[in-house]
Amino acid sequence: MQRQIIDTIEQFHTIIIHRHVRPDPDAYGSQFGLKQLLQHNYPNKNIYAVGTHEESLSFMAKPDVIADALYEDALVIVTDTANTERVDDQRYRKGAKLIKIDHHPNDDVYGDLVWVDTTASSVSEMIFDLFEVGQQTKQWQLPHHAAALLYAGIVGDTGRFRYPSATLKTFTTAGKLITYDFDREKIYNGMYELECNILHLQGYMYQNFIMDEHGAGRVDLTKAVLQQFNATPSEASLLVSSLGDVKDMKAWVIFIEEEDNIRVRLRSKGPVINTLAKQFGGGGHPLASGASVYTFEEADEVYRQLQVLCHK
Known part of the structure; x- marks a missing residue:
């Protein structure tokens, strides 16, 4: 070829x-x-x-x-x-x-x-x-x-x-x-060098993520949070791998709220997640994928399904 x-x-x-x-x-x-x-x-x-x-x-x-x-x-x-x-x-x-x-x-x-x-x-x-x-x-x-x-x-x-x-x-x-x-x-x-405000946003993520007993993690970066740290959705996306440093974290999702949708950033240390991304109109690699949803109710459903994947 x-x-x-x-x-x-x-x-x-x-x-x-x-x-x-x-x-x-x-x-x-x-x-x-x-x-x-x-x-x-x-x-x-x-x-x-x-x-x-x-x-x-x-x-x-x-x-x-x-x-x-x-x-x-x-x-x-x-x-x-x-x-x-x-x-x-x-x-x-x-x-x-x-x-x-x-x-x-x-x-x-x-x-x-x-x-x-x-x-x-x-x-x-x-x-x-x-x-x-x-x-x-x-x-x-x-x-x-x-x-x-x-x-x-x-x-x-x-x-x-x-x-x-x-x-x-x-x-x-x-x-x-x-x-x-x-x-x-x-x-x-x-x-990999980051502005101070983005590092402060990373600190917010470490303080506010959740992880269930099966190693499924989540953090929500709403418009209000991004505004608080003077960060754009693109800058927030630079931090998508941060939760991989958490012990026992199997897979995680970061929801980044934009003007018209919510960006879904999925990462994994083992469970295949691109099939989940495809269900919400996205795609990617088995361990690194993305999609978009339009309400936090949809975001909740993404996280529920991620929990199921980590429980298997």
């Missing part, structure tokens, strides 16, 4: 890369890492990366703003996005050809070419695989900035290599990436 993707890339003069809404480091890492990789090896092509910018990821990159006309006769590549509803910038449909590169379960099969590898720790890891095939067949080179972006994406989706998704291949890939000239400390600082 990698060779098919490379052959397709070579056929197009304009390439537009999309990723999912509410991006995380792997979304940016795979999207912008691919952009930098292709720009370096095809300097005469027009290559763009689009979507709503996430301010907390400014240390990685910033998206391009492009006109609709550029989609005519363009190749569109969507990275790290399981289903079409979550593609950031629905103009992705306007291109001449569509490629999906993802590591989530392939429940929504879209695209003319589909490369899904659920064994990959991240799509950033997959982009490095693509580079290595291009290196062997087309003498591709990986610029240092692209290596930094891919490394950040892998670090983000593996929780600094703590999650089970970090395989021997993941560590091997990371080992190759760190041979490139980039500042790892700068990446870690950009990803």
Whole structure:
């Protein structure tokens, strides 16, 4: 599949890369890492990366703003996005050809070419695989900035290599990436340093979470709480892994109230939770998933079902 993707890339003069809404480091890492990789090896092509910018990821990159006309006769590549509803910038449909590169379960099969590898720790890891095939067949080179972006994406989706998704291949890939000239400390600082108000919000979470006798945890971050700490929903989402530090916690959910809905952030140390997320219109990985609900009564039902999963 990698060779098919490379052959397709070579056929197009304009390439537009999309990723999912509410991006995380792997979304940016795979999207912008691919952009930098292709720009370096095809300097005469027009290559763009689009979507709503996430301010907390400014240390990685910033998206391009492009006109609709550029989609005519363009190749569109969507990275790290399981289903079409979550593609950031629905103009992705306007291109001449569509490629999906993802590591989530392939429940929504879209695209003319589909490369899904659920064994990959991240799509950033997959982009490095693509580079290595291009290196062997087309003498591709990986610029240092692209290596930094891919490394950040892998670090983000593996929780600094703590999650089970970090395989021997993941560590091997990371080992190759760190041979490139980039500042790892700068990446870690950009990803994990927090403003004081967000750390205070984290303290609120530790003081106010609940956990039942079976290890199912929950914390509610309402609009009032976010306002109290001058935090945005996106900033609150940076704290989703915090409850994983709690002893005997099996799985947990953080409800983050937004203007029109309640964001559901699910994490687990064992019970499979993406099936629960799918019941509420979301999805994700077996141990890291998300969804949206519209009332706290629905949120209560999510938590009840999470308790059932932890009780099994």
